[in-house]
Amino acid sequence: MERIPILRMGKYLLVTIQVDMHDRLAMQLQEDLTTRIAKEQSRGVLIDISALDIVDSFIGRMLADIAGMSRVLDAQTVVVGMQPAVAITLVELGLSLHGVRTALDVERGMKLLEESIGEATRAGADEGDGPGDER
Amino acid sequence: MPTRLSEIIRKHQQTLLSEWIAELKNALGRKLIKDAELEQQCSAFLKALEQGASHGEAASLDNAAWSEMKELLNNVSRSRGLAGYSPSETAMFVFSFKRPLFSRLRKDLSAAEAADEQWNATLVLDQLGLLTTETYQRTREELITRQQQDMLELSTPVVKLWDGVLALPMIGTLDSARTQVVMETLLQRIVETGSAVAILDITGVPTVDTLVAQHLLKTIAAARLMGADCIISGIRPQIAQTIVHLGVDLGTVTTKASLADAFALALQRTGQTVIRVGQARKMKEKDGEAKDRKERE
Amino acid sequence: MALATSVDVFPVRAETDVVLVRQTVRTWSIQQGFSLVDQTKMVTAASEIARNTVTYGGGGTLRIEALQDSGRRGLRLIFEDQGPGIADVDLALRDGYTTGSGLGLGLGGARRLVNEFSIESKAGQGTKVTLTRWK
Numbered sequence A: 001m002e003r004i005p006i007l008r009m010g011k012y013l014l015v016t017i018q019v020d021m022h023d024r025l026a027m028q029l030q031e032d033l034t035t036r037i038a039k040e041q042s043r044g045v046l047i048d049i050s051a052l053d054i055v056d057s058f059i060g061r062m063l064a065d066i067a068g069m070s071r072v073l074d075a076q077t078v079v080v081g082m083q084p085a086v087a088i089t090l091v092e093l094g095l096s097l098h099g100v101r102t103a104l105d106v107e108r109g110m111k112l113l114e115e116s117i118g119e120a121t122r123a124g125a126d127e128g129d130g131p132g133d134e135r
Numbered sequence B: 001m002p003t004r005l006s007e008i009i010r011k012h013q014q015t016l017l018s019e020w021i022a023e024l025k026n027a028l029g030r031k032l033i034k035d036a037e038l039e040q041q042c043s044a045f046l047k048a049l050e051q052g053a054s055h056g057e058a059a060s061l062d063n064a065a066w067s068e069m070k071e072l073l074n075n076v077s078r079s080r081g082l083a084g085y086s087p088s089e090t091a092m093f094v095f096s097f098k099r100p101l102f103s104r105l106r107k108d109l110s111a112a113e114a115a116d117e118q119w120n121a122t123l124v125l126d127q128l129g130l131l132t133t134e135t136y137q138r139t140r141e142e143l144i145t146r147q148q149q150d151m152l153e154l155s156t157p158v159v160k161l162w163d164g165v166l167a168l169p170m171i172g173t174l175d176s177a178r179t180q181v182v183m184e185t186l187l188q189r190i191v192e193t194g195s196a197v198a199i200l201d202i203t204g205v206p207t208v209d210t211l212v213a214q215h216l217l218k219t220i221a222a223a224r225l226m227g228a229d230c231i232i233s234g235i236r237p238q239i240a241q242t243i244v245h246l247g248v249d250l251g252t253v254t255t256k257a258s259l260a261d262a263f264a265l266a267l268q269r270t271g272q273t274v275i276r277v278g279q280a281r282k283m284k285e286k287d288g289e290a291k292d293r294k295e296r297e
Numbered sequence C: 001m002a003l004a005t006s007v008d009v010f011p012v013r014a015e016t017d018v019v020l021v022r023q024t025v026r027t028w029s030i031q032q033g034f035s036l037v038d039q040t041k042m043v044t045a046a047s048e049i050a051r052n053t054v055t056y057g058g059g060g061t062l063r064i065e066a067l068q069d070s071g072r073r074g075l076r077l078i079f080e081d082q083g084p085g086i087a088d089v090d091l092a093l094r095d096g097y098t099t100g101s102g103l104g105l106g107l108g109g110a111r112r113l114v115n116e117f118s119i120e121s122k123a124g125q126g127t128k129v130t131l132t133r134w135k
Helices: A023-040 A057-072 A084-093 A106-125 B005-011 B013-027 B035-055 B064-083 B087-095 B098-108 B111-154 B176-193 B210-226 B237-245 B259-269 B277-296 C015-031 C036-055 C089-093 C107-113
Strands: A006-009 A012-016 A044-048 A076-080 A101-103 B159-162 B165-171 B197-204 B229-233 B254-256 C003-012 C060-069 C072-081 C116-121 C127-134
Touching (some): A012 A023, A012 A106, A023 C015, A044 A057, A057 A076, A057 A084, A084 B176, A084 B210, A084 C107, A101 B210, B005 B035, B005 B098, B013 B035, B035 B064, B035 B087, B087 B111, B098 B111, B111 B176, B165 B176, B165 B259, B176 B197, B176 B210, B197 B259, B210 B229, B229 B259, C003 C036, C003 C072, C015 C060, C015 C072, C036 C072, C036 C107, C060 C127, C089 C116, C107 C127
Parallel strands (some): A012 A044, A044 A076, B229 B254
Antiparallel strands (some): A006 A012, C003 C060, C060 C072, C072 C127
């Protein structure tokens, strides 16, 4: 079965979604990612959706779930490249993508990952959670 | 109903034409079109009237025989509308033909026949006159829509203030349509310029209602989803009151009193700062000294 | 009176059909001259309802109609299934994402993305959802 490729970029994982995913493919991605994060102990995941011209509630929830699962595995997730029409539609749909950080492009996404990993490390060092920067 | 109108018109074309033009020049007080153009329009009208009356029904303009007339009147009406004539003045083009025509009918026909033909003529000319008014309306509306489009585009510019910082100075009252255009333009520019901060300055906006506030909040939410942040600046006291009274929740949106403050914050957020030239020079010197010291070690 | 200038019917039975629905609705939206944002909204709404048809309705059909009404063009999507139906339509129309309640059927969201929305459904009598957007 086709799978969405996951690339390794240093200590981060990069996923570029370029096909119109059907639900099973999306679920497979979720599984593959969590497996990779755990296996390689990655600290960050970058999901590039600049080629996606629609994001519906299922895909939106998948992204939120990936962010949640990664966090449990001590990794940060940043979604980059959302198209304007997609953003407008998501707002109208009422999907807030809670817990998903976003950035304009891969470069800014990487910077955000660096910063948030630094935060998470510091927060972990104290007792309890530090203040997050989540949406 | 067979009519003798075309026969009459054909027979007395010249006289009718000159009498009518004289009538028109009288009726149209101000002169906004050239004489030659007026004469050309009138003779074309007579020809089309003759054609329509000979084949078509007086009661209805749907017959194909009237299509030339309809097109002619459309053009006349459009040009009058654009030239600045009022709808009445435009309709007068048709109605002023009644007097010369009716007097001609009375001269040529028996009293009974004249009465019949006058009624036929009235039916036709009234409809034609109304047609000009409708076209006139449509032309003006098209003009207004086009002007509104232009104004919409002109009044929602998105400016690049600095690397990674966009500003959207909004001026005038915001309505639903405009705010929508603003939203789409801003988001597009954010992607094109790779700007992570957008300042929405509403200094020039006198009032905001719930709908507009919601649209603005949606814009900000969409920008956030894309990875950019928005700052609202220039909120007038009245708008601040409205926002609270309407129960609009600005949530985590940062607001600044002035565009300048917003800009300073934007620079900070994008990891940039402004320092004086003198200061910069001193810093460079210090750097140079530090480097020398390191080399000596 | 709205005229259907072009009509087609598609099966919506499997997950992969949801992807086909998206592509079809995108193509028809472009043909009807919709702006990019309006296309995206229509495709997203279609995706939501198509998924419901597959997941909750046991599979069904999409009837897509290109509309013409005194000069303006539109698109109508009619999703129909013979599944278990929705017992409480009002509850289903309420948003389920942020509050966690509701059936998460994406109906409320889809409604906000289109100009005209109607749903006919009774427990045990299948569901019919009609979405219409005008240019």
